[in-house]
Amino acid sequence: QTETSASDAAAARTVAALPEPVGNLEEPMPPSPVVEDAESDAAPGLDASFGIGRPATKEEIAAIDIDVMPDGSGLPEGSGTYAEGETVYVEQCASCHGDNLEGIKETGAPALIGGRDTLATDKPLKTVESYWPHASTLFDYIHRAMPLHAPGSLSADEVYAVSAYILGRGGILPEDAELNAQSFKEIEMPNADGFVEDPRPGAM
């Protein structure tokens, strides 16, 4: 036994033989909180106000406050007629909803009219005409979501017009109707009284 132990030759090592953590180990840096707004620098409290965020400006709200409610609030200025609406519809809606507003299965676009007196049958057809309780919903929805591939692209005039057309084709408005913020509020929907409150819990 010439060599007894290599302990002299062995480099001294500390725990876990870790590489010396010198310099930058390239630990990924965690995100820091970000404060964008100088305005809310007000002294914050623990319970009520955290001093976080800032007041929304009137302009910021107006830019996205697009909803229209049953009482007519939110209806913009402008107007449109059945005749104008027919043009809008033929050009921008008929390809999906059909020449007669009957819907085209392949596009997924539902019928917009028809279906009155079918709700209690075993083939209910729920459309704007037969089912919708409020005309405001029609303006609101077309304005925000239609035409499907260019949502939000219609002017207020165009939405008034195509609404007049759809409601006219559905026999809810006369063909000479012109819609604006005032006349819109007066529309009576056929199924306005067709809705009931949720009886649950307590009923099935």
Added chain:
Amino acid sequence: QTETSASDAAAARTVAALPEPVGNLEEPMPPSPVVEDAESDAAPGLDASFGIGRPATKEEIAAIDIDVMPDGSGLPEGSGTYAEGETVYVEQCASCHGDNLEGIKETGAPALIGGRDTLATDKPLKTVESYWPHASTLFDYIHRAMPLHAPGSLSADEVYAVSAYILGRGGILPEDAELNAQSFKEIEMPNADGFVEDPRPGAM
């Protein structure tokens, strides 16, 4: 108002205007349970035996029962000398663990010898020589995991041999040692008594 309602023209639609679910809708099929073994067809019970799986055969167990325990159980047939071990070591271990078994930092391979009397210092060097309580662990580990890039490739003879070499270089065995299942069991490790039970909970 010439047209009153397009309800006649509208195709009858049922709930949600779903496409007719006819034919194969290509629902992905869920996995079914699989039973591979006819043997365990025995009537199963709810609590003790589920009749699942099958007995492991002696061959199946032997093929993977590779562990070696401090009492020597699991040591295979075969033998190897310090001299044979030196060849194995030089050819298959030195590139990572170093010519003098001192470890090579860049490879991550630790020192295998040295470090006696360092355990209570502030530069403890924990090696096979200085730290390991059981020689069985050396056989077991080399056999299952080394050399790193060809684990499990050494014959039993080679593992006996390289163990003799490492223990010889560490001054635990003489250089003329030959290891086999019998002589292996007699190895006394320097730090055999260096380990204590976990005093927790109750102590820090």
Added chain:
Amino acid sequence: LLLSGGRARADAPPGAIEYPVQPDPTKEQGRLILDDGGYGSRSQFESEIRWRYPTDSLDSSWSMTPLASGHGIITPSGLHFERHHGGIPTIDPATHTLIIHGLVDKPLRLTMADLRRMPSVSRIHFIECSGNGLTEWEKPTLKTVQGTHGLTSTSEWTGVLLSTVLKEAGIQDSAAWILAEGSDAAVMTRSVPIDVAMNDAILAYAQNGEALRPEQGYPLRLLLPGLEGNTHIKWLRRLEVSDKPFMTREETSKYTDLMPDGTARLFTLEMDAKSVITFPSGAMKLPRPGFYEISGLAWSGRGKIVKVEVSADGGKTWTEAALQEPVLNKSHTRFRMPWIWDGNEAVLQSRCTDETGYVQPTLPELVRVRGTKSVYHLNAIQSWHVAANGEVTNVHA
């Protein structure tokens, strides 16, 4: 950091990366740590995916969670069901804001960074689309539990309580409803009752420990625990406080429940208690008689599940199943029951009870009141028929 190892390939399932299978993984090093760039993916041997019901419109469609291969109560984020009305928008969180206005003292504008600085909560909740099961009213239609029940998933959601933000803005006494509006192509809107908003509603920015998934509303969604999924507005950009509901298209034309007399229920928001056996379930085949662990999920929009019973004889006799802890409020609860299939025909059913005492109804009980045209809120007991040859099918029993 780039992916250095395998890559998504046509031959790996979605969400997986294909690596060579090792003939003997104990004889060679495996692939290197972090070759995934530091964010892992599922195994190449796992292939379950969400499934899209083949609606005609691809833009307005839904995909369903593969409940049959789920485990526990958490739904993997990659398999959470989806419902989109205008596709999945791609929104930079650095420019996204939430505006709160209407009947509030101080209209507020919050950035995502602002929201992340506010006091937060994390809660495990299910979401269920109230259209879950809509194909099943009249006859058993879809084959698998993914098709019949896959419009529900459970995640751990983190965000700011909506009440925290509303208090910050100062809601006025007349406040009764809040419009929530998304910034997707549908500019999706729903009206939320103020008591829900002030109770447990969450402005959620995280899901299962990381940011929301894009399909789930990244960077911000509304979470209304227990309420129908459509109300949990994704990609949330605006909250308007009002004294009246807004009567949006999604709460009038859709998500109203048509009764046999032609009237329709409005604002049926809460999801009643429901359960389903996920194993064994439709389109599986039991290979032979013997031991099987029946397992499934139960949930209620009104609180905790207190009991799940299982029947193997189509509802004649019932046995109480074990509820896996933790049993959480408005969360999926996993139930299990050992079962020995004797090789004869069987009809498997589960029936749950929630902490309000509500018991999940049978389909005939539900149809007696609601008919089969109400589309939404089908929460009846589901039946799976096990044939003598082991085939499991969706039946009305």
Added chain:
Amino acid sequence: LLLSGGRARADAPPGAIEYPVQPDPTKEQGRLILDDGGYGSRSQFESEIRWRYPTDSLDSSWSMTPLASGHGIITPSGLHFERHHGGIPTIDPATHTLIIHGLVDKPLRLTMADLRRMPSVSRIHFIECSGNGLTEWEKPTLKTVQGTHGLTSTSEWTGVLLSTVLKEAGIQDSAAWILAEGSDAAVMTRSVPIDVAMNDAILAYAQNGEALRPEQGYPLRLLLPGLEGNTHIKWLRRLEVSDKPFMTREETSKYTDLMPDGTARLFTLEMDAKSVITFPSGAMKLPRPGFYEISGLAWSGRGKIVKVEVSADGGKTWTEAALQEPVLNKSHTRFRMPWIWDGNEAVLQSRCTDETGYVQPTLPELVRVRGTKSVYHLNAIQSWHVAANGEVTNVHA
């Protein structure tokens, strides 16, 4: 099903797919449902990744969870910490088996399909490597909470109780230890006391509702709730029941704790209670004085967390933090405390107590007993220094 939309690209973070950001997502349809092939991925704006401590060997290395950007208690599976001794094997579950032998009446061979048919459990548990924090004994070394504490993660695990399988095999009276062996290149082995095995150990095949991730042992791992991570053998292939421990390399050369007197503790299996503040934490910068929600994680290998206290003055005064429900056994528990930073220097600390009454120690208390060379089981109170300029750093205080 192929990915039809975006693809993983060099410019998207790992785990994300890059899509064009929409200038106004309300004005055009978003990307189509299921263009991800049915399994989703995270947002391209989320970039946190596991981080590898730069060990010299890439084959034997570890990666750490980015705790600073975590939410709630669930760790996203893609960010679960890793520890590999021989890389990540790629194993076909159809050919993988588990063999149980040794001091049992009936040696058993179980396929993955067999295991999936047995009675199962799902439990939310943390795993922590006992080497978590090993760089921090002598001086504050790493900068972030990912570096100091990132070797712990929490998932919902599903599998078969080990006791179920052991009962099936019939363990003999002399049984005292079980060897668990993996089928990776290290053929990793640890000895498990029989009482742990018969208590709450799980043969886990699922994680967060889907199959285990490859890095976490796909298709099968051992889960020993509360015990050091190294014992939770991944890619599990064999269990041998014995009357003695096996004294493997990982329980002698490694995972023994060297004391100042040169003796070393064997089988220090349980993970003592520990907590850490994850927000604010090292390398962050607070932009200005004001409100911040302090948040962090606490866990104990011996049961539930009952209390977390937070100090902003380096331990002089303590305030009890709120524990986010659910508070689960051997799971991460999220705590939160509102805090107003006044702009002066502060030292943030958290201290937890578990249901056994054990209180997390200070580092000097721990070092007084164990010295600084024991490598493993550093569970001392962590201190984060907040400078007057808002910079947060790792300190010993």
